[in-house]
Amino acid sequence: MPFSDSAPSAPTVYSTVAAYRAQRHQWHREGKRVGVVLTMGALHEGHLALVEAAAAENDVVVVSIFVNPSQFAPTEDLDRYPRTFDDDCTTLARQGHTTAVWAPTVAEMYPSGITTDPAQRRGTFVAVHGKSHQLEGAVRPHFFSGVATIVAKLFHILAPTHAYFGQKDAQQCVVLASMVRDLRMDLQLRIVPTHREADGLARSSRNRFLSPEDRRLAPCLYAALAAMQAAWTTAPATAVADLLRHAQTALNAALAQVLPEASQEARRARFTLQYMSVTHPDTLEPLETIEPGVGALASAAVLLGQTRIIDNVLIGLTCDQWCRTD
Amino acid sequence: MPFSDSAPSAPTVYSTVAAYRAQRHQWHREGKRVGVVLTMGALHEGHLALVEAAAAENDVVVVSIFVNPSQFAPTEDLDRYPRTFDDDCTTLARQGHTTAVWAPTVAEMYPSGITTDPAQRRGTFVAVHGKSHQLEGAVRPHFFSGVATIVAKLFHILAPTHAYFGQKDAQQCVVLASMVRDLRMDLQLRIVPTHREADGLARSSRNRFLSPEDRRLAPCLYAALAAMQAAWTTAPATAVADLLRHAQTALNAALAQVLPEASQEARRARFTLQYMSVTHPDTLEPLETIEPGVGALASAAVLLGQTRIIDNVLIGLTCDQWCRTD
Structure with missing residues (x-):
C-alpha cells in the first residue's frame, strides 16, 4: 500500500x-x-x-x-x-x-x-x-x-x-x-540520550522483570555512574581510579538508603555488580585519565535476581559527538 | 559528472x-x-x-x-x-x-x-x-x-x-x-560461464606468470574436468568415484602429450594437483552420486611453478540455474 x-x-x-x-x-x-x-x-x-x-x-x-x-x-x-x-x-x-x-x-x-x-x-x-x-x-x-x-x-x-x-x-x-x-x-x-525514570533508572524492556525490592535497588547503578560524571565535571584532571572510588562510595551510600537494615555484604550479594568501567568512547580500551576533546564512556552492569541491568554515562562528550558515521 | x-x-x-x-x-x-x-x-x-x-x-x-x-x-x-x-x-x-x-x-x-x-x-x-x-x-x-x-x-x-x-x-x-x-x-x-583459451585454459590474470612449458601443461586441468562432464553426460548414473577415475585417466593422457619423454612421476612433480573434487553445487559437501535436478560442481587446483591455477565445470546444471539469489 x-x-x-x-x-x-x-x-x-x-x-x-x-x-x-x-x-x-x-x-x-x-x-x-x-x-x-x-x-x-x-x-x-x-x-x-x-x-x-x-x-x-x-x-x-x-x-x-x-x-x-x-x-x-x-x-x-x-x-x-x-x-x-x-x-x-x-x-x-x-x-x-x-x-x-x-x-x-x-x-x-x-x-x-x-x-x-x-x-x-x-x-x-x-x-x-x-x-x-x-x-x-x-x-x-x-x-x-x-x-x-x-x-x-x-x-x-x-x-x-x-x-x-x-x-x-x-x-x-x-x-x-x-x-x-x-x-x-x-x-x-x-x-x-538514555530515557530515564524519575529516580534515574534507565528505561528498558527488561525492567518489568524486577521484583519490587530489586526495582528500588536498580537506580543505585545510575547513582554510581552519575557520581563519576559529577566528579569529573568538578575536576576534569581526576584520575580514572579516583573516579571509580567516587562511584563505589556513591553506590554504597545509595544501597544503604534502600536497604538500611542490611549489612554491606548482604547489600552486595543482592546487587551483584558485574563490571564498572571507564573506557575510551570509541576503542573501548580502559583509560587511566580522560583526555579533553576525547572523553570517556563510563559503563556498568548489575545482576538483580535473574535480570541483568546495564547503564552508562558519557563523560566529556555528548551523544551528538559520539559514534559519528559521517 | x-x-x-x-x-x-x-x-x-x-x-x-x-x-x-x-x-x-x-x-x-x-x-x-x-x-x-x-x-x-x-x-x-x-x-x-x-x-x-x-x-x-x-x-x-x-x-x-x-x-x-x-x-x-x-x-x-x-x-x-x-x-x-x-x-x-x-x-x-x-x-x-x-x-x-x-x-x-x-x-x-x-x-x-x-x-x-x-x-x-x-x-x-x-x-x-x-x-x-x-x-x-x-x-x-x-x-x-x-x-x-x-x-x-x-x-x-x-x-x-x-x-x-x-x-x-x-x-x-x-x-x-x-x-x-x-x-x-x-x-x-x-x-x-568461464571464458577459455582455444586450448581450454580458463582465462585468468595469473596466467601471465606461467612459464612457456607450464602454459602448455595448464590446459590439462580442464581436460580432466571436461572428461568428468563428458562421462556424466553419457551415463548420468556414474558414481563420483568412477568420474574421478575418468578424470585421472584423462589428466595422465593430457600430461603425456605435453611431456612425452618424462616419466609419470616427473610429470606429476611438474603438475602438482592440489585437489580435484565433486561437490554439491550449493553446500560444497562432497558427493558420492550426482542427483538429477541438483547437479554438481567439479573443481580442481594445480600448482605450476609458483602459480596456482584453478578451474571447474558444472555437471547437470547451468550457470543460470546455479547461485540464484531471487
Missing part, C-alpha cells in the same frame, strides 16, 4: 521483504529520507524518544519489531523476552510519527535457519573485531556478532538514510558505528 | 565514496538498473564477457578495479599481482559498455586500516560459515572472509541492482550467493 494512502497515525505493517522493498524503491525514486528505529518490541518511552528523533529529520519513519534469536545465548531469556506486538502498534499509532512497521518472521530474517548455539551456526555473520569482546561482550561472547549480523540484515532490507539507537546500549552503538564506517554503509547513525 | 554528460565510450573514473554516491543517488531517483563487475584489474576477455552481460540487462555499468589486500595471505602474491590501470581503462573505453570505473585507494576501502596478517585485523569482517573452509578455503584459510568483506563494502558503495561474477571462481560464487541471500542484500547475482 503506497505511503500516501495510509492515514498518518496508522502505520502500515510489512512482514515480507518483497512487499517492503516495493515501497522502499518508491521512496528511493521520490528521494525520501527514511529514518529507522530497530526494536525487539515491548516499546516504552525510550523507544518513543527514538521515533521522535527520527520523525524530526526524515520524511518517513520505519519501526522494526523483531526479537532476534541470534543475540540470545542458549541459557538466556529468548523465550521469556516480552512480546506485545498489538500494544506496540497501538502505541506507535497513538504517537502518530510512524509510517511503517517492519515485523518479519524468523524465517524471513534467517532464510538459512538459525540456532541459539553459535557452534552450530551456518550462513553469513558479521563481526566487529576489537570492540565486541570486552564489557558486555565478556559476559555474552557471541552477543555483538548476533547484533551486527541482524542489524546488517535489517539495514539491507529497510535501506534507511538514518538509523536511531539509544545511548543505553552503549557498546552496541560503538559496534554498529564501526560496522557502518568499515563496511561503508550508506546511512547515518544517530545516538539518542 | 552526470551520466548523460559522459560520452558512452569514456567511463568516468570515481575514487571517493562521496563522489560516486552523489551519482548513485541520482541513478536511484531515475530508477536506473545498475550492473557491476568487480575486478582486481589486469582485465582480459573473461572480464569483458562480464561487462557484456552487465550491459545487456542494465542501464548503467560500473566496473570496480581494486586489488584487495585482505584476500592475500602474508606469503601470497599481493605485491606481484599485475596492476595495469591505464590499459584497463583503455580496454573498457574501447569496448564501449562501461559508464563508470570505481578505482579507490586502500584507505578509502579500509578506513580502519588493514594488514595481511589476519590475527592482527581490527574492524568489521563478514564470514560465510560452512562454505569457506573447504576446497580453496582449505589452502587459503582467510581468503573467503576477505572476499566476502570486500564485496560487502563494494556492494554498499556501488549499490548495484545486478552483480556479475565469473564461474571460474566457483567457490567465490557460492560464498557470495550465500552472503547476498543471508544478509538480505537488495541485488541479484549473475554467474557468467
Whole structure:
C-alpha cells in the first residue's frame, strides 16, 4: 500500500521483504529520507524518544519489531523476552510519527535457519573485531556478532538514510558505528540520550522483570555512574581510579538508603555488580585519565535476581559527538 | 559528472565514496538498473564477457578495479599481482559498455586500516560459515572472509541492482550467493560461464606468470574436468568415484602429450594437483552420486611453478540455474 494512502497515525505493517522493498524503491525514486528505529518490541518511552528523533529529520519513519534469536545465548531469556506486538502498534499509532512497521518472521530474517548455539551456526555473520569482546561482550561472547549480523540484515532490507539507537546500549552503538564506517554503509547513525525514570533508572524492556525490592535497588547503578560524571565535571584532571572510588562510595551510600537494615555484604550479594568501567568512547580500551576533546564512556552492569541491568554515562562528550558515521 | 554528460565510450573514473554516491543517488531517483563487475584489474576477455552481460540487462555499468589486500595471505602474491590501470581503462573505453570505473585507494576501502596478517585485523569482517573452509578455503584459510568483506563494502558503495561474477571462481560464487541471500542484500547475482583459451585454459590474470612449458601443461586441468562432464553426460548414473577415475585417466593422457619423454612421476612433480573434487553445487559437501535436478560442481587446483591455477565445470546444471539469489 503506497505511503500516501495510509492515514498518518496508522502505520502500515510489512512482514515480507518483497512487499517492503516495493515501497522502499518508491521512496528511493521520490528521494525520501527514511529514518529507522530497530526494536525487539515491548516499546516504552525510550523507544518513543527514538521515533521522535527520527520523525524530526526524515520524511518517513520505519519501526522494526523483531526479537532476534541470534543475540540470545542458549541459557538466556529468548523465550521469556516480552512480546506485545498489538500494544506496540497501538502505541506507535497513538504517537502518530510512524509510517511503517517492519515485523518479519524468523524465517524471513534467517532464510538459512538459525540456532541459539553459535557452534552450530551456518550462513553469513558479521563481526566487529576489537570492540565486541570486552564489557558486555565478556559476559555474552557471541552477543555483538548476533547484533551486527541482524542489524546488517535489517539495514539491507529497510535501506534507511538514518538509523536511531539509544545511548543505553552503549557498546552496541560503538559496534554498529564501526560496522557502518568499515563496511561503508550508506546511512547515518544517530545516538539518542538514555530515557530515564524519575529516580534515574534507565528505561528498558527488561525492567518489568524486577521484583519490587530489586526495582528500588536498580537506580543505585545510575547513582554510581552519575557520581563519576559529577566528579569529573568538578575536576576534569581526576584520575580514572579516583573516579571509580567516587562511584563505589556513591553506590554504597545509595544501597544503604534502600536497604538500611542490611549489612554491606548482604547489600552486595543482592546487587551483584558485574563490571564498572571507564573506557575510551570509541576503542573501548580502559583509560587511566580522560583526555579533553576525547572523553570517556563510563559503563556498568548489575545482576538483580535473574535480570541483568546495564547503564552508562558519557563523560566529556555528548551523544551528538559520539559514534559519528559521517 | 552526470551520466548523460559522459560520452558512452569514456567511463568516468570515481575514487571517493562521496563522489560516486552523489551519482548513485541520482541513478536511484531515475530508477536506473545498475550492473557491476568487480575486478582486481589486469582485465582480459573473461572480464569483458562480464561487462557484456552487465550491459545487456542494465542501464548503467560500473566496473570496480581494486586489488584487495585482505584476500592475500602474508606469503601470497599481493605485491606481484599485475596492476595495469591505464590499459584497463583503455580496454573498457574501447569496448564501449562501461559508464563508470570505481578505482579507490586502500584507505578509502579500509578506513580502519588493514594488514595481511589476519590475527592482527581490527574492524568489521563478514564470514560465510560452512562454505569457506573447504576446497580453496582449505589452502587459503582467510581468503573467503576477505572476499566476502570486500564485496560487502563494494556492494554498499556501488549499490548495484545486478552483480556479475565469473564461474571460474566457483567457490567465490557460492560464498557470495550465500552472503547476498543471508544478509538480505537488495541485488541479484549473475554467474557468467568461464571464458577459455582455444586450448581450454580458463582465462585468468595469473596466467601471465606461467612459464612457456607450464602454459602448455595448464590446459590439462580442464581436460580432466571436461572428461568428468563428458562421462556424466553419457551415463548420468556414474558414481563420483568412477568420474574421478575418468578424470585421472584423462589428466595422465593430457600430461603425456605435453611431456612425452618424462616419466609419470616427473610429470606429476611438474603438475602438482592440489585437489580435484565433486561437490554439491550449493553446500560444497562432497558427493558420492550426482542427483538429477541438483547437479554438481567439479573443481580442481594445480600448482605450476609458483602459480596456482584453478578451474571447474558444472555437471547437470547451468550457470543460470546455479547461485540464484531471487
